[in-house]
Amino acid sequence: MHPLEQLLRKNELWLMRRIRDYAVERDYSRYTSTLEEAWRISIVGLTDSIISALTISEDPWELSPEDTYISDPIAAFGVLEAQKHRSRGVTLEMFLGLMKYYRQTYLDLLRKSYPIGQVSKEEPLNEVNNDREKYSHFIERVFDRIEIAFCAEWGRSDTMNRAIGELQETNRRITNEKNKFLTIFESMPTAVFLLDDKRRIVHMNFSGAQMIDPTAKSGGHYYSHPDDRIPFPWLEDELSRFYETGDEKEYEYLIELPDKDECQVLARFHPMEDISFKYTGKVVILQDITERKKAEKELKQTQTYIIHQEKMASIGQLAAGVAHEINNPMGFIISNLSSLRKYIECLTEFITVEDQAIALADIPNDFQLAEIREKLKIDYISEDVKELIVESLDGAERVKHIVQELKTFSRIDQADYTLIDLNETIKTTMNIAWNEIKYVATLEHEFGNIPKINCYPQQLNQVFLNLLVNAAQAIKDQGTITVRTWCDEKNINVSITDTGGGILPKDLARIFEPFYTTKDVGKGTGLGLSISYGIIQNHGGEIRVESEIGKGSTFTVTLPIHK
Structure with a gap:
């Protein structure tokens, strides 16, 4: 690529901003486009003309009295621009004046890129200055040709009649375009207001007018005297901050509009997209989100219900194991209590005999008492009753622990957003899931x-229980499930790894889809991982999976420390 072409292509944005600044400074921006893209296209057109000339010949395109500039391919851009600007009502003087600043923009780039006095080992001073002079001369001649072609096109004998026709056609087209965009603006269901620097309404669409006055008619604001009041006093604080900082944020308000019930409104503020600074107002967009909020509330209730149902299904799945864990200690507690009842009966009988003997003062001899003591196994009872009580208390503690784990898992008293120790939460869930795991891993x-x-403990319990149960079900014979936790600067990470059969690639891409399951019929709803995915996303985190056929899978949950 030629060095000049490389320079121009690389600095397209700089050229666009430079001519924009010249136009604003010299007041040409009153007659030019407000959009950045229009300025960029004009720079691209001029750059293409320069590069086209460069491709044909690297020597400067000197002027000749024999040249026909209207048909000159290098000056074609000038002819096209003459036709376009003339049809827009731009005068020859206005266009040529602006073209001088376009020329100046390109020369400024050369001065910036090849400053006089620059010396380096790679580019000696005389070579730098020669390049700048050579490229400047080349660009000057290209601009000369474009401007001459413009004047030639403008000065043709039939130009005036054609210009009048073009102006009339352009005026009709502009009017139609204006009406089209006004119709689009008026038809928007979202309220849009244009405010000036004093925060007064300059323009608003039909939806905006109806927020202020329910009886407003479409187009009424456009065709009548504008209302200069400041819209909606409840916007004042946030609007003031936006005027000061330009920070584009969204705000929600619960308000009562004229002749309407209470509604929720989403407000957004934007600056005018005008790089020429002709229009310095701000755009205020107000959207009635009442129905959306109702739908979100209903959706949240539905999600809560589905999560609860899935949690109940998981607990039901573990119920047999939990029941077995409770039945074991309860079995020997009941057996021990039955033995204690018999022991108490024997002790009571022995004590009754002694009481009767003492009451009648007929104290039997030692042999008789020993015989009764042996018959009732008093010595054995005295020793065994201690062990029965210790064993029963231990069993009762086990039952109490299981019940406490279930209570902690359900977190009935911590359904809201709260601060927790995630390690302790995972330990509890591991204990609950142990009955599903212990036979296989x-x-x-x-x-x-x-x-x-800070999190929703109930929801995270559900996620980790689901991952642990899935890990156990993935293991056919004996295996290992490993739970790890660690953190970095921003996140807490939890991984659950199993040594099961792994997940097929075709299933791996779909495992978080609702109702998608690889389990046998009756063993899975296909909602567990989908719900888990939604819960982790709701916490601002992510859940990902890595799997290898024959080696197992690892599910990793990442949660932000600060949310």
């Missing part, structure tokens, strides 16, 4: 030193 854990986080 050993359960290992490596808990790191992690900070507490």
Whole structure:
């Protein structure tokens, strides 16, 4: 690529901003486009003309009295621009004046890129100055040709009649375009207001007018005297901050509009997209989100219900194991209590005999008492009753612990957003899931030193229970499930790894889809991972999976420390 072409292509944005600044400074921006893209296109057109000339010949295109500039390919851009600007009502003087600043823009780029006095080993001073002079001369001649072609096109004998026709046609086209965009603006269901620097309404669409006056007619504001009041006093604080900082944020308000019930409104503020600074007002967009909020509330209730149902299904799945764990200690507690009842009956009988003997003062001899004591096994009872009580208390503690784990898992008293120790939460869930795991795998854990986080404990319990149960069900014979926690600067990470059969690639891409399951009929709803995915997303985190056929899978949950 030629060095000049490379320079122009690389600095397209700089050229666009430079001519924009010249136009604003010299007041040409009153007659030019307000959009950045229009300025960019004009720079691209001029750059293309320069590069086209460069491709044909690197020597400067000197002027000749024999040249026909209207048909000159290098000056074609000038002819096209003459036709376009003439039809827009731009005068020859106005266009040529602006073209001088376009020329100046390109020369400024050369001065910036090849400053006089620059010296380096690679580019000696005389070579730098020669390049600048050569490229400047080349660009000057290209602009000369474009401007001459413009004047030639403008000065043709039939130009005046054609210009009048073009102006009339352009005026009709502009009017139609204006009406089209006005119709689009008026038809928008979202309220849009244009405010000036004093925050007064300059323009608003039909939806905006109806927010202020329910009886407003479409187009009424456009064709009548504008209302200069400041819209909606409840916007004042946020609008003031926007005028000061330009920070584009969204705000929600619960308001009562004229002749309407209470509604919720989403407000957004935007600056005018005008790089020429002709229009310095601000755009205020107000959207009635009442129905959306109702739908979100209903959706949240539905999601809560589905999560609850899935949680109940998981607990139901574990119920048999939990019942077995409770039945074991309860079995020997009941057996021990039955033995204690018999022991009490024997002790009571022995004590009654002694009481009767004492009351009648007929104290039997030692042999008789020993015989009764042996018959009733008093010595054995005295020793065994201690063990029965200890064993029963231990069983009762086990039942109490299981019930406490279930209570902690359900978190009935912590359904709201709260600060928790995630390691402790995972331990509880591991204990609940143990009955599903212990017959197929050993359960290992490596808990790191992690900070507490704010979360919905019930929901996270559901996620980790689901992942642990899935890991157990993925293992056909004996295997290992490993739970790890660690953190970095921003996140807490939890991984659950199993040594099961792994997940097929075709299933891996779909496992988080609702109702998609690879389990046998009756063993899965296909909602567990989908719900888990939604819960983690709701916490601002992510859940990902890595799997290898024959080796197992790892599910990793990442949660932000600060949300």
